Amino acid sequence: MPRIAVDAMGGDLAPEEIVKGVSQVSLETDIQMVLIGHADKIQSLLDGGSYNPELISVRHCTSAIGMAEDPKEALRTKKDASIAVAARMVASGEADAMVSAGNTGACVLAAAKHFKLIPGVRKAALASVFPRQTEYEGQDRLGLLLDVGATVRCDAIELAQFAIMGNAYARRVSKVRSPRVGLLNMGAEETKGGDVLVQAHRMIREIPDLHFVGNVEGNDIATGRADVIVTEGLLGNVVLKLLEGIAEVAANVASHAAHESWRWRLGMAMLSSGIAKVQSLADFRTYGGAPVLGFEHLCIKAHGRSTAPAIRNAIKVAAKAVRDQIAPEIAEAIAHVR
Amino acid sequence: MPRIAVDAMGGDLAPEEIVKGVSQVSLETDIQMVLIGHADKIQSLLDGGSYNPELISVRHCTSAIGMAEDPKEALRTKKDASIAVAARMVASGEADAMVSAGNTGACVLAAAKHFKLIPGVRKAALASVFPRQTEYEGQDRLGLLLDVGATVRCDAIELAQFAIMGNAYARRVSKVRSPRVGLLNMGAEETKGGDVLVQAHRMIREIPDLHFVGNVEGNDIATGRADVIVTEGLLGNVVLKLLEGIAEVAANVASHAAHESWRWRLGMAMLSSGIAKVQSLADFRTYGGAPVLGFEHLCIKAHGRSTAPAIRNAIKVAAKAVRDQIAPEIAEAIAHVR
Numbered sequence: 314m315p316r317i318a319v320d321a322m323g324g325d326l327a328p329e330e331i332v333k334g335v336s337q338v339s340l341e342t343d344i345q346m347v348l349i350g351h352a353d354k355i356q357s358l359l360d361g362g363s364y365n366p367e368l369i370s371v372r373h374c375t376s377a378i379g380m381a382e383d384p385k386e387a388l389r390t391k392k393d394a395s396i397a398v399a400a401r402m403v404a405s406g407e408a409d410a411m412v413s414a415g416n417t418g419a420c421v422l423a424a425a426k427h428f429k430l431i432p433g434v435r436k437a438a439l440a441s442v443f444p445r446q447t448e449y450e451g452q453d454r455l456g457l458l459l460d461v462g463a464t465v466r467c468d469a470i471e472l473a474q475f476a477i478m479g480n481a482y483a484r485r486v487s488k489v490r491s492p493r494v495g496l497l498n499m500g501a502e503e504t505k506g507g508d509v510l511v512q513a514h515r516m517i518r519e520i521p522d523l524h525f526v527g528n529v530e531g532n533d534i535a536t537g538r539a540d541v542i543v544t545e546g547l548l549g550n551v552v553l554k555l556l557e558g559i560a561e562v563a564a565n566v567a568s569h570a571a572h573e574s575w576r577w578r579l580g581m582a583m584l585s586s587g588i589a590k591v592q593s594l595a596d597f598r599t600y601g602g603a604p605v606l607g608f609e610h611l612c613i614k615a616h617g618r619s620t621a622p623a624i625r626n627a628i629k630v631a632a633k634a635v636r637d638q639i640a641p642e643i644a645e646a647i648a649h650v651r
Numbered sequence: 652m653p654r655i656a657v658d659a660m661g662g663d664l665a666p667e668e669i670v671k672g673v674s675q676v677s678l679e680t681d682i683q684m685v686l687i688g689h690a691d692k693i694q695s696l697l698d699g700g701s702y703n704p705e706l707i708s709v710r711h712c713t714s715a716i717g718m719a720e721d722p723k724e725a726l727r728t729k730k731d732a733s734i735a736v737a738a739r740m741v742a743s744g745e746a747d748a749m750v751s752a753g754n755t756g757a758c759v760l761a762a763a764k765h766f767k768l769i770p771g772v773r774k775a776a777l778a779s780v781f782p783r784q785t786e787y788e789g790q791d792r793l794g795l796l797l798d799v800g801a802t803v804r805c806d807a808i809e810l811a812q813f814a815i816m817g818n819a820y821a822r823r824v825s826k827v828r829s830p831r832v833g834l835l836n837m838g839a840e841e842t843k844g845g846d847v848l849v850q851a852h853r854m855i856r857e858i859p860d861l862h863f864v865g866n867v868e869g870n871d872i873a874t875g876r877a878d879v880i881v882t883e884g885l886l887g888n889v890v891l892k893l894l895e896g897i898a899e900v901a902a903n904v905a906s907h908a909a910h911e912s913w914r915w916r917l918g919m920a921m922l923s924s925g926i927a928k929v930q931s932l933a934d935f936r937t938y939g940g941a942p943v944l945g946f947e948h949l950c951i952k953a954h955g956r957s958t959a960p961a962i963r964n965a966i967k968v969a970a971k972a973v974r975d976q977i978a979p980e981i982a983e984a985i986a987h988v989r
Contacts, residue, residue, distance in 0.1 A: 317770050446900050463836055465845040499800055499888035506885060507803040535900045539922025547844060549887055550837035554869025557892060557896055562873045 314345055317607040318408035319486055321350030322377035322395040323415020325618050328355060331414065334624025336364035341625075343347050344632045347372050347408055349395045367397070374398045378414070380617055384418030388426065396420060399454055400427040403610045410631040414615040414624065421463045421605055428608035433647035436471045437607035439463040439614065440479055441553050448537040453487035455543045457535070461549040463605065469512035472496065472651060476517045476525070476648040477646040478606040479541040483639045486630055487540065495529035495539030495549060511645050516545070547568075567602070596597065609640050652683055653973040656746035661714030661732040661753020666693060667880050669752065672962025674702035682970045685710050685746055687733045693948050712736045715753070718955055722756030730821040734758060738765040739985055741948045748938070748969040752953040759801045759952075761942055764984065766946035769978050771985035774809045775945035777801040777952065778886070779891050786875040791825035795873070795879045799887040801943065807850035808988060810881055814863070815853045815984040817879040817948065822838065823975045824968055825878065831868030833877030835886060841866065849883030855881070858987055940965040945977050 318651050319573055321328045326617050327520045328350055335346050336359060345368055352373035359369065378387040378394045388397060393420055399411040400423040413420050415453070420441055431438065440459035445452055459479045464471065483492040497508040505528060517525050528537045534552060544552070544620035611634050615627040657673055659666040666688055667973050669911050674697060676868040683706055686693050690711035697707065716732045727737060759777055768775065777799035785792055797817045804807065821830040831983050834852055838846040839950040841852045842864060855863050867877045869877040872890060882890070940953035940961070949972050953965040 467839070497889060499803065510885075531894075532896025532899070534893050535896035536890075546890060547837050547848075551835060551869040551886060551891060552889065553891060555872050556869075556897075558873035559894075560872025561870070581679040648774050 314343055314637075315410065315632040316345040316347065316408045317631050317635075318347050318349060318372075318402045319413040319624070320395045320399045320411065320413035320415055321355050322374075322649040323413040323420075324382065325414075326620060327377075327414060328358060330619060331624050333362060333426045333621035334357040334619075334628065335369060336362050337621060337625050338628050339365035339368040342368075342629065342632070343370065344628060346370075346628065347399075349374055349399050349402070351375070352378065356421075369524070372398060372402070382416060382419070384416055384422050387416070388419055388422055393637040394419075396423050397421045397427075398581050404428055409505075409635040410611040410613070412613045412615060412624070412627045412631050414420065414602075414617055414619040414627075417603075417614055417617075420612055424610075424612040425609050428610045428612070429579075429608055429646065431467070431609055431644045433644060433651055434474055435605045436460075436464045436467065436474070437605055438478055438584070438603055439603055440482060441549075441603040443534075443553065443556050445535050446537045449489070452537060453483075453489050453540060455487065456537065456554060457483045457492075457545060458534075458540065458549050459541070460546040461607065462546045463604065464546045464569065466547060467509070467545040469509050469516055471544065472513035473516035473520065474607075475646055475648040476541070476543045476592055477520060477524065477650060478522065478643055479543060480523050481639050481643045481646065482606055482634070483541045483602055485634055489540055491524045492540035493506075493524050493526045493538070494541045494543065495526045496540050497534075497544035497552075498528035498530065501528050501530065516650060520646065522646075532587045549593060575635065581617045602630065604634070606643075611635065611639065613650045652679055652768045652967050653748065653970040654683040654746045655687065655915050655969050655973075656685050656687060656710075656740045656749040656752035656847070657962070657966065658710075658737045658749065659686040659755055661758075662953065662957060663718065663752075664875050664978050665715075665741055665752060668694060668957060668959045669759060669962050670694040670696040671700060671959035672957075672966065673707060674700050675704035675959060675963050676966050676975045677706040679968070680706075680967065680970070682706065682966060684708075684827055684966065685737075685740065686711055687737050687740070688715065689713070694770045703861070709734060710740070716757045716962055718754055719759070719794075719976070720754060721796065722754055722760050723976060725754070726757055730805075732757075733759050734898065737793075738762060738950070741950075742766055747973040748949040748951070750951045750953060750962070750965045751967050752940075752955055752957040752965075755941075755952055755955075757951055762943045762946050762950040763980035766948045768945055769947055769985065771982060771989055772816070772945045774802045774805065774812070775943055776799075776813045776816055777941055778820060779887075779941040781872075781891065781894050783873050784875045784981075789826070790875060791821075791827050791878060793825065794875065794877065795825075795830075796819045796872075796887050796891060797944065799891045799924040799941065800885040801848070802884045805847070805883040807847050807854055810847070810883065811858065811988040812852035812945075812985055814881045815858060815988060817881060818861050819977050819984065820944055821879050821941055823972055823977055827878055830878035831862050831864045831876070832879045832881065833864045835872075835882035835890075836866035836868065839868065852989045854988060858984065859968055860984075868983070940968070944981075949973065949977065 404427040438460035623644040741767040776798035780793040
């Protein structure tokens, strides 16, 4: 029975939506959860809805790290912050994995501070799912991009290790048995992108049981040519935020257009079912979240604007990853790339 | 009177659309143009339409570099390729700038081989315009992103020099007198992104007469927070191709949707004027092209799928840059950043 530590105080909609998500999971699964945060507040929110008390416990703590706080400084001064308490609970074995919708940097740093890296792993990676077109029947409608900001710059070995970590995670979490792994680059040819990428290409190609599709370019991100896209944190972060930014601009343009003329308003109404579909696809709030990979324990960073369904997804994904024992598989594959 | 060397054989729609674009410019301006390519073919295309023979001459050459050819190898073996002839004409003073819709790598390499770097400039940059939302009245609807692939990785000085080059070009080509220049990074704080970006931030901030808005993140690319976005080639190339890829996916989804149901078809019809507007905004074929910056002479790389209007824009932009003498301004500003 996996036990998940849930940061009740992290995120724009905490603690209300976090508690709601946890309550829902308690009625649908056998996942054990600990809500970490202000106990009275959490208990009154729990009591305001329905939940299974056998699966939920509460760990009181008095402080939380804000979304805009400097992660390093905040973790240093707020030892009792919900996110730090969650990480310590996982590290000490009181829980198996953690979920937080709070400050991303604090999530990654709390994991780095309290969790051990998987033997052989050199750097942790923050991975994020993103919406894209699909290319084949049965392909997941979401791709996985890593790293998106845990490690700014990477050498070839680190990139090859990210390929292994992303592959292991995607195999468990998506329905795709053999995800297509690509290396983000500025050209399809293996000679492109400078020394680090040329060497990373060669190393990833040699990894056993990994379906490497070679270099992928910027346009391939949107088309679904790869299910797992490997890159350094700087590049991954820019790509992820650009995808989010375009989705927001498109939504703005559409809502602005609807105010402009009756023709447009009517047209948008005719298209409403399709627009809703596209919006849900591009809505980062509905996804499970971004796993911090490379540590012996899993930390899932849910989107800052997570609502209850997103928290619910994140907890279920974390529990699945615990059940499927992703860390040992990564440790074994990593032995090929050091 | 600027004289522009135009590669008649480069691009998916060459030589037909190239010759058509040149013919149009000859009827509208006083720009002198040399069409470089197969003389008989070009002359018969010219004669098929109307043009001003006083402004157009033809330089015969027998070979051309294909879009998929390896640029280095092709330039080495095809000394007589249209793009190489164009670059040599500019270098020898027979023309003032060149325009090609051909192989991008060959364009950059031909410039690198035959043109001198502006004194003080360390690396050339390929810049590209891209569509985005605007933030203020009078802002150009296109932003400028550089480098998009001429230089894979950059140090801080090179990035600061790109800021100067992009600023000088944008001031001349767009209507914005003082473009907002941003440094692409993974966070707004000046401490983000690793040593190179932290140092580049500090250097760009010190450049006189340059409106630096600080770090811009991925989502800012779509919103118009900066008019000129500075980054290394690897990152810029991925961003540019991602923008192109998303535009294509959106077009595919829309046309697919229209086939699905009469409701959608009708909805699309109601929205057609708006969709056309968005499409024209996202249509990379209608833009003037991507300047190769940093050399004493300008080379403008038009999109590979350029039609006559795109070639026309590219030639006019090249002529304007020649008239406005962009290279001396860059040389002067560069003196601050070495």
